[in-house]
Amino acid sequence: MEHEDIIKELGKEKLIGFYTKMVKIRSFEERIRFLFLEGKMPGTIHQYIGMEANAVGVCSALQKDDVIASTHRPHGHAIARGLSFNEIMAELYGRTTGCCRGKGGSMHLGNLEKGMLTAIAIVGGNLPIVVGMSLAFKLMKQNRVAVSFFGDGASNEGSFHESLNMAAVLNTPSVFVCENNQYGASTSIKKVMKIENIADRARSYGIEGVIADGMDVIDVYIHAKDAIEKARKGGGPTLLELKTFRFCGHSRRDPGSYIPKEEKESWQRKDPINNFKKLLLNEGLAGEDELDDINNLIEKELDESIIFAQESPEPAPEDTLKDLYATMEVPE
C-alpha cells in the first residue's frame, strides 16, 4: 500500500493519536532531563529522545491484553503502552505511588495490568521471558501476543540466539522488535557486528526478518501490525528491525561525544516528530493551533505529574522488607 492510501485508511483520529503519544514521550524526556540535571530526581536515566516512533508505532498495533517487555530504556515504551505520567513520574522519584511502589525506578518501569512487564534492565534479558509469556498464551489457547523491545547491542547476546531459536521451534506468538539505534552505550554497532542488517539474522532461525524505518511512525506501525497479526494467527515469531537513533547520550550526563557530528545531523533531519508534524500539516489533517493545544495539554499534565510525584509519600525504610515473597516474610 502507498503511504497516502495508508494515511487515508488510518484516519485523522489515529494519526493525531500517534502524534500525541510521540510528543508525550519527547516532552516527558525533556522535562525529566532538566529535573535530573537540577538534582531533583534520584538515580540514573536512559532516555528515548529520537526513538519515539518505535514505541508508538508498535504499541499502537497491539490489542489491550497483549504484553510488551522493555529494557533499561523503558520510558518511551511505558508511555506508549498507556502507563500514566503520574505512576511513571512517581516511580522515578521512588515514591509509594509509583508503578512499582518505588522498588523499581527508571529501569524497571512496568504495569502488567496495562500490558507492560516490569522492565528488564539486563541487556537481552527480556527476550527469553517474552518467549515464555507467549508460550503461556499458546498453552492457554489465548489469542494474545507478546512483544520484546531490545536494542542492537542485545542482538549480540546469547539470550537473543536462544530466544529466537526457541520461539521458532515452539512457534510462539512472539514479536522481537530490535530498535537499532546504532550505538551500544558508546560503541558503534559497526564495530561489533560484520553485517549491515540485524534482521538478516532471522534467516538462521527459519523465521521472517523485517526492516522498518524507525524514524517514521507509520512505517513502524504497518510492519509491526503485520508481525503482530501474523503471530496472533499462529504464524510464529518475527524479527522486526527498526532503524533508529537516539538524540541523547546513553545515560545520565553522557553528552554522546563519540557520535560524529555529520552522523548526528543526518539523523536529526529525520526527527520522527518534526517530520510527522509536517505531514499532518501538509495533508491538512491538523492545524498549527490544534497541535499547539496538544502540546500545551501535555505540558500541563506533566506539571501535574511532577507535583503528584513530589507530594507523594516516600516509602518507609522498612518497606525494603516487603514485596519479595508472595507467601512469606523475608527470613532474618
Next chain:
Amino acid sequence: MILSIAEALRKAIYDEMERDDKVFHIGEDIGIEGGFGGAFTVTLGLEKSFRDRIIDTPISEIGIFGAACGAAVMGMRPIVDVQYGDFLFCAMDQVANQIAKLRYMSGGKIKVPVVMRAPVGVTGRGSQHAQNMEPYFLSCPGIKIIAPSTAYDAYGLLKAAVRDDDPVLIFEHKLLYGAKGARKEEGAIDASSEIPDEDYTIPIGKAIVRKEGKDATIISHLLMVHHSLQAAKTLEKEGISCEVIDLRSLWPLDIGLISESVKKTGRLFIVEESPKQGGIGAEVSAQIAETIPDHLISPIVRIAAPNTPAPFSPVMEKFYIPQPERISKEVRKIIEEY
C-alpha cells in the same frame, strides 16, 4: 506403595499436572519418545499423558529458564528440568536477576511461581557434571530452596513447590534417585519410601529430626543425611548419642528446630557435600553463634568438601565427599576434647 525418589517425583509431577492444567514441564530430553525421561528418568513416560505440557527444548538454558519465568508471570505453573544442576550457571541471569527479583522490582504486583529441578551430587563425572552448588543460591533472596533426602519428602516437597506462589529451586541427589536399568548410578543409596495414596504436601521451611540424640546435633541435607545417620549409628555403639537433623529446606532455614536441638546437645556439626568456603555450614553456624552462643559447649564444626572443584579420580572423589567415617571421627574428637 513403595517408590524411589525418581518415581515419587514422577508421580508428584503427574498428580500436579492432572490436578491443574496450568502446570507444565519444560527441559531438555524430558519427553522424547524412546528417550530416557530426563537425565535421571524422572519424567519417563509422562509425555504419553501430557503431550502438550511436557515440552522438549533445544539445549538453551537461558531460553528454558526465561520461558518458565515469562510463562509463570502470565499465570502458568512451570517446572523446569535443568538436567544437571551444573547447567544452572548457564541460566544464571534468568535465575538470579529475573526469576528471583521480578516480583520485588514490581513492588509485589506480580508472581513468579517457577519450580526449578536441579540434580546435584559428586558422582564420578568430574568437575562440571558432579558438583553441589546449593550455597550459591543461599545468597539469592527471592528463591526458596528445598532438598529432599527420601522419596516421601520428594513427593510432598515437590507438590508444595508447584503450589507455592514463589520461585522454588529443588535440589535432587543423583545417588538418591533410585534410577533403574541403564540409568542406575554407581554407589546409589536406597532412599525409597512408602508413599501413601493421598494428596499430601510437606511445608517448605520445615526441617525434621531423623534421629534423636543428646550429645551432639548433626545438620545435613540430601546424601549427607544418609552419611550422617550412618555415622550416628557407629557413634551410638560407642555411647555417643547424636541428633541428626535433615534440613529439607535450605531457604528458609528452619533455624528454630536447629536451635532447639543445639540447646539440648550443646554441640553443632554441619555436614555438606559442597566446598566449605561460603557454605551452608557458614550460614547455619553464624546464625547459631549470633543467637544462642551461650548454649554451645564446644566449637561449631563444619564438615564439608575441600575448597576445590570436585575431582574425577575415584580415590580423590572419596576423599572429597564427607564420608560417614570422617563425620564420626570429627564428632568423637570434639566429644573427647569438650
